[in-house]
Amino acid sequence: MTLIGSVQRAMRLLEAVAGHERGAPAKQLARETGLALPTAYHLLRTLVHEGYLRRDGGRFHLGAAVERLGIGAAEQKRRGTIADTLGRWRDSIGAPVYYAVYRDGEIDILGVADTPGNPAVEEWADLRETAHAHAIGQCLLAQLDDDARRDHLERHPVRPLTPYTVRDSDTLLRRLERARRAEPVVERQEYALGTVCAAIPITIGGAAASMAISLPSDQAERLLPAARWLQAELERLMGSRALFISI
Structure with missing residues (x-):
């Protein structure tokens, strides 16, 4: 007592x-x-x-320790907001939803919402080192300038993960150059066999971020319609930027 x-x-x-x-x-x-x-x-x-x-x-x-507590509380609240929003979108789409940013030269997955019936893609190869092979990474790299892309690929070289993975950095760079700024980036079984993914670019100021979904390859016809729905939801929220305050 x-x-x-x-x-x-x-x-x-x-x-x-x-x-x-x-x-x-x-x-x-x-x-x-x-x-x-x-x-x-x-x-x-x-x-x-x-x-x-x-x-x-x-x-x-x-003192400073109290300020750190306040920052920590704000961070917890922000992460809770992200988790709640991802969860709502997951339930609406019926597919796992991912949120990632590119900062300090690396990919950072900030949130994943899935269910036992719709599990997220198993991270069998480090997502930070395999940006060339998954939609999230390709989407984030497409938002960088050429020097930043090449720097990333020098640190994390292109390597095949499946028979469908892009084979070399030059081919990948050409693909990224062709990526349309507001269009979803789609990959089909490049990271994991039996899985297709679509990622939507989010750019606020100079920061690069992405929201993505994944589906079994036998549901590939659902991928683009679901990505378009998610993109519309993102555009609706972008005015307040409430979800993206961490970027």
């Missing part, structure tokens, strides 16, 4: 400090929280030591 009580008192002090834009002295904080002054001093010193508060001119202010 002593530890729990200390945590509760420390939280009360943090809440009190948060209520003062210009900070507050220990005596005022002790009075506002109903704590004895020695107890308040002890907790305030501990909070300063841990980075949750900082002391400046005898007044206590929120």
Whole structure:
């Protein structure tokens, strides 16, 4: 109970400090929280030591650790929003939905929504190293300039994964050059046999992102209609950019 009580008192002090834009002295904080002054001093010193508060001119202010907590909470909320949106689209399409970005020279899959009945493609080869073979990677590379594409392919060379995978970087680069900016990128069994995928480009400022779906190859006729539906949903949300604030 002593530890729990200390945590509760420390939280009360943090809440009190948060209520003062210009900070507050220990005596005022002790009075506002109903704590004895020695107890308040002890907790305030501990909070300063841990980075949750900082002391400046005898007044206590929120510290960097509290700011990191706020950023973490915002990140969790953002990821929850992405997961909820992907889940709704997955249910509407009846297919797995993927969300990825290209940053710091690598592909980063930020979200995947699937179900046992419609499972995501098994990542049997690292998606970051095989951008040439899957729709997400091709879609992201198509949004880069030529130098960035070549740099990526020098670090992650083209290699065959299936009989349908593009065979060399020159062929891939020509294909990427022909990709139309707002059109879905489609690959058929290039990454995994028995699977077809379509990826939709998303460009906000200088950032490259992609939303994609996958289907069994025997449902290939559904691929483009489903991709067009998803593209329309994306365009509807792009005004607020609520889903893409992380890019």
